[in-house]
Amino acid sequence: MLPARARPVSVVLVVALLGALIAVPVGQLARTAFASGWSGAMAAAGSRQAVLALEHTALVSVLVTAFAVICGGALALVVERRPRRSRTLLRLAVISPLLIPEFVLGFSWSQAYGPSGTLDRAAGITVPGLLGPTGVVLVLTVHAIPLAYLVIAAGLATRAEPDLELAARASGANGRTVLRTVTLPLLRPALTAAAALVFVTSTNSFAVPQVLGEPAGFATMSTLIFNDLNLSASPDVFNQLAVVALEQTALVLAAILVFGLILRRTATESVRGPTTVGERAAVAAGGHVASRITTALVGLYVLIATVVPLLVLIGVALTRGPGLAPTPANWTTSNFADAFSGPTWVGLWHSLVLAALAAVIVIVMCLPTVLGTGGRARTTLGAGVLLGYAVPGSALAVGILIAYGSPLEGSAMIILIAYLAKLWAVGHRPLSAGVDRLVPEHAMAARASGAGPLTALGSVVLPPLRVALLTGAGLVFVLAVQEVTMSGILYGPGSETFAAVILNQQDLGSDGATAALALTMTVPLLFIGLLLVAGRRRLRSPEAVA
Amino acid sequence: MPEIRVQNLRKSFGASTVLDGIGFTVRDKEFVTLLGPSGCGKTTTLMSIAGFQTPDEGVIAVGGDVFVDRAAGVDLPAERRDLGIVFQSYAVWPHMTVAQNVAFPLSLRKVDKRTARGRVAEVLELVELGAHADRYPHQLSGGQQQRVALARAIAPSPRVLLLDEPFSNLDAKLRERARDRLKQLQLSLGLTTVFVTHDQDEALAMSDRILVMNGGRILRDGTPEEVYREPGARFVAEFLGQCNFVTGSIETGPGGGAVLRTRDFPDGIAIRADGVSASGAATVAVRPHDIELCGPDGNGAEGTVVESVFLGDHYRYTVAVGGARLEVHAARPVAPGPVRVRIPPHSAVLVD
Ligand SMILES: Nc1ncnc2c1ncn2[C@@H]1O[C@H](COP(=O)(O)OP(=O)(O)OP(=O)(O)O)[C@@H](O)[C@H]1O
Ligand SMILES: [Mg+2]
Numbered sequence: 001m002l003p004a005r006a007r008p009v010s011v012v013l014v015v016a017l018l019g020a021l022i023a024v025p026v027g028q029l030a031r032t033a034f035a036s037g038w039s040g041a042m043a044a045a046g047s048r049q050a051v052l053a054l055e056h057t058a059l060v061s062v063l064v065t066a067f068a069v070i071c072g073g074a075l076a077l078v079v080e081r082r083p084r085r086s087r088t089l090l091r092l093a094v095i096s097p098l099l100i101p102e103f104v105l106g107f108s109w110s111q112a113y114g115p116s117g118t119l120d121r122a123a124g125i126t127v128p129g130l131l132g133p134t135g136v137v138l139v140l141t142v143h144a145i146p147l148a149y150l151v152i153a154a155g156l157a158t159r160a161e162p163d164l165e166l167a168a169r170a171s172g173a174n175g176r177t178v179l180r181t182v183t184l185p186l187l188r189p190a191l192t193a194a195a196a197l198v199f200v201t202s203t204n205s206f207a208v209p210q211v212l213g214e215p216a217g218f219a220t221m222s223t224l225i226f227n228d229l230n231l232s233a234s235p236d237v238f239n240q241l242a243v244v245a246l247e248q249t250a251l252v253l254a255a256i257l258v259f260g261l262i263l264r265r266t267a268t269e270s271v272r273g274p275t276t277v278g279e280r281a282a283v284a285a286g287g288h289v290a291s292r293i294t295t296a297l298v299g300l301y302v303l304i305a306t307v308v309p310l311l312v313l314i315g316v317a318l319t320r321g322p323g324l325a326p327t328p329a330n331w332t333t334s335n336f337a338d339a340f341s342g343p344t345w346v347g348l349w350h351s352l353v354l355a356a357l358a359a360v361i362v363i364v365m366c367l368p369t370v371l372g373t374g375g376r377a378r379t380t381l382g383a384g385v386l387l388g389y390a391v392p393g394s395a396l397a398v399g400i401l402i403a404y405g406s407p408l409e410g411s412a413m414i415i416l417i418a419y420l421a422k423l424w425a426v427g428h429r430p431l432s433a434g435v436d437r438l439v440p441e442h443a444m445a446a447r448a449s450g451a452g453p454l455t456a457l458g459s460v461v462l463p464p465l466r467v468a469l470l471t472g473a474g475l476v477f478v479l480a481v482q483e484v485t486m487s488g489i490l491y492g493p494g495s496e497t498f499a500a501v502i503l504n505q506q507d508l509g510s511d512g513a514t515a516a517l518a519l520t521m522t523v524p525l526l527f528i529g530l531l532l533v534a535g536r537r538r539l540r541s542p543e544a545v546a
Numbered sequence: 547m548p549e550i551r552v553q554n555l556r557k558s559f560g561a562s563t564v565l566d567g568i569g570f571t572v573r574d575k576e577f578v579t580l581l582g583p584s585g586c587g588k589t590t591t592l593m594s595i596a597g598f599q600t601p602d603e604g605v606i607a608v609g610g611d612v613f614v615d616r617a618a619g620v621d622l623p624a625e626r627r628d629l630g631i632v633f634q635s636y637a638v639w640p641h642m643t644v645a646q647n648v649a650f651p652l653s654l655r656k657v658d659k660r661t662a663r664g665r666v667a668e669v670l671e672l673v674e675l676g677a678h679a680d681r682y683p684h685q686l687s688g689g690q691q692q693r694v695a696l697a698r699a700i701a702p703s704p705r706v707l708l709l710d711e712p713f714s715n716l717d718a719k720l721r722e723r724a725r726d727r728l729k730q731l732q733l734s735l736g737l738t739t740v741f742v743t744h745d746q747d748e749a750l751a752m753s754d755r756i757l758v759m760n761g762g763r764i765l766r767d768g769t770p771e772e773v774y775r776e777p778g779a780r781f782v783a784e785f786l787g788q789c790n791f792v793t794g795s796i797e798t799g800p801g802g803g804a805v806l807r808t809r810d811f812p813d814g815i816a817i818r819a820d821g822v823s824a825s826g827a828a829t830v831a832v833r834p835h836d837i838e839l840c841g842p843d844g845n846g847a848e849g850t851v852v853e854s855v856f857l858g859d860h861y862r863y864t865v866a867v868g869g870a871r872l873e874v875h876a877a878r879p880v881a882p883g884p885v886r887v888r889i890p891p892h893s894a895v896l897v898d
């Protein structure tokens with residue numbers, strides 16, 4: 001989109017940024033991991049703690065991936081094939097867990113369904129094993145189902161058009177045969193992509209294992225790195241941590257490689273024609289009884305997964321002292337007063353400023369990649385940017401600490417660097433999707449009408465990207481505000497973020513104050529999340545570009 | 547002897563009525579076309595026969611089997627109706643080769659492998675795709691994909707073939723060839739066929755019978771000639787090619803036939819129709835190529851050529867006659883200015 005002259009400059013710029021933000025930290029991490037040679041690294045990797053953490057992480061990731069892809073896929077099949085009207089609400093219901101910060105989801109589940117949680121006291125109901133591996137897998141699955149759902153639903157929309165299924169029905173196949181012979185084979189690439197995304201996300205996840213696993217002594221690689229870093233400052237421990245962080249990075253990259261190979265094998269070209277009967281199929285797919293049942297099931301799921309935990313969170317935030325019933329007699333605002341003493345306001349301020357800065361800078365960083373490069377260069381650089389997102393937050397934070405810690409340790413600046421490295425991809429995706437939909441002739445027509453390159457950019461290229469730009473910036477903001485893995489590792493006295501403050505509150509065991517803070521964070525984020533969902537829809541609809 | 551019987555189909559979406567009492571029959575080996583403008587309910591009717599849409603009311607039966615009978619609560623699932631369907635989008639499965647696509651309905655009918663292979667080859671030969679059996683759909687052109695869809699639909703020798711605008715994604719040249727091929731196949735295989743289109747030429751060229759639809763109703767049901775020559779309704783006349791409409795009042799003419807009296811045509815317009823007994827206000831339809839133009843000294847109504855366009859095989863004139871404007875197609879050139887306009891006896895038909 002930018003004139004050819006700008007291309008080499010853009011490429012150099014993007015490569016330099018990728019190097020500084022991702023390659024250097026990961027390289028420094030590797031150097032530290034091997035500081036005492038191959039044998040030292042091997043010994044660290046073979047320590048009981050490290051082996052257990054690796055096993056736990058792999059187990060959790062495999063299980064969460066399997067469960068989330070199965071549930072997300074099943075939900076996508078029933079919800080996306082419903083008539084348009086009843087679909088919107090169901091979709092929103094299904095993706096609701098994604099709109100809640102991972103930490104808040106874990107914490108509110110523990111408050112709702114954990115031992116001596118609200119439901120336990122009220123009715124003796126607990127989720128067995130919530131504190132421990134079962135709970136970690138369960139809540140991570142709840143959080144990952146929407147991710148799988150979104151990927152698979154997109155695959156359904158672009159690959160498995162209803163006509164293809166109707167043609168199979170007309171050939172004499174019953175519902176189950178259609179699923180086996182047409183729908184699932186067509187969805188294989190989407191299922192693989194969903195599995196890759198969920199695997200990476202759960203391998204990298206920190207908050208849920210920290211809240212639900214750590215109290216039961218169940219450590220994953222992320223929580224091991226975080227907790228050991230906070231416990232000890234000895235260089236030996238640090239080198240060991242670097243080994244674990246490097247291992248975690250390698251695990252994620254290996255998984256991406258494997259999924260990528262599977263994806264290459266399963267991809268078959270799709271052929272597209274206009275569909276005749278798209279909406280009709282939705283009506284034909286399920287009878288009224290079946291659709292009532294799915295509505296009821298989705299409703300029940302959302303009730304258990306998000307509504308009850310959030311209500312409990314509100315109850316805990318508003319109730320005096322732990323163990324009291326959340327009745328009006330026990331209501332108080334003192335939890336909020338307690339919570340907002342100390343560094344909380346400062347943390348909130350830091351988080352807002354950091355998130356806003358990250359959103360703006362990430363979008364600026366995206367422009368040369370998506371507009372200033374083309375063809376193979378753009379694909380390769382884009383892949384580099386996306387890979388940055390895959391590097392586990394804990395590993396990235398440790399790498400950045402090693403690389404840039406000596407002048408910047410404990411400052412807000414180093415947290416900002418970490419956010420830029422991690423969230424670049426989050427801005428990149430919607431923007432590059434938006435650019436893919438641009439019609440190159442528009443810019444050419446503007447140039448032919450006499451517009452200079454910058455005028456053309458401002459007048460016909462960027463305006464149709466407005467929704468994409470806002471979506472990208474919004475996503476970065478939302479994820480930066482709730483980010484806790486990296487800021488928890490990188491903050492120093494005077495540079496704490498809001499999320500780190502909440503994590504500390506929870507660590508101190510003050511449930512009321514933690515709930516108050518969690519609620520303060522969640523409500524605005526839910527609101528922005530809903531706006532982003534609406535924006536995403538516009539992003540996909542053709543009039544967003546037209 | 548598959549005969550399709552459709553009775554009193556009704557279907558509404560919310561407040562809008564999409565099918566408003568559709569009824570027709572299709573005889574064995576007959577090619578029947580549902581013709582009508584966009585949104586008139588053609589696809590909805592076809593999909594009701596196929597089993598992908600359930601009408602609110604009505605009966606659909608093929609041969610002796612009742613597919614749908616809302617009053618009796620019968621609604622046979624699509625996969626048990628034994629029909630062949632070609633969709634407008636073709637819906638060729640992208641993860642299967644051409645041969646696999648065509649073999650799929652056979653395998654569902656438990657045809658043994660050897661027989662199926664033979665049948666696939668035979669059908670692909672029929673649609674001239676024998677050489678492409680092992681290709682994937684994305685390696686085919688649009689026209690070839692369309693033929694795969696057709697081959698897949700006819701492979702299991704279904705009782706009835708249903709086609710929903712199968713040629714609308716082809717360019718004009720290909721469309722004509724595809725049309726001829728389908729008609730030949732239909733005749734040689736003796737397929738009972740329901741075809742949906744909004745293209746009048748397609749309908750006229752291929753059909754044994756045309757059902758003209760509008761607003762969820764069937765306005766006219768007849769052979770192509772009948773529907774074209776005696777449209778019966780103004781909408782049908784207009785939908786099947788250009789048409790002029792003249793209003794006046796009906797009287798009995800000198801020969802005993804009906805004549806339309808109108809100020810612009812002093813001699814009246816003789817109406818083709820037996821037993822027109824109505825009198826009073828009426829409208830007749832006249833095709834542009836039925837109207838004759840001659841020099842200002844001839845006989846007929848006085849008119850003026852106000853516009854002329856050369857269209858290759860004919861000229862199109864706009865002629866002002868009194869207050870009305872008529873479209874006239876003529877093979878030879880006519881000078882602009884005053885002319886005489888004649889509507890030959892029996893080229894005008896009554897419409898309502
Ligand atoms: N699932 C649906 N919900 C609501 N309205 C529908 C639905 N399916 C069809 N309709 C409406 O029913 C009417 C008839 O649709 P149908 O697809 O049968 O028309 P058609 O004659 O095939 O038109 P076209 O030539 O454009 O394909 C249209 O007005 C359409 O908007
Ligand atoms: Mg249609």
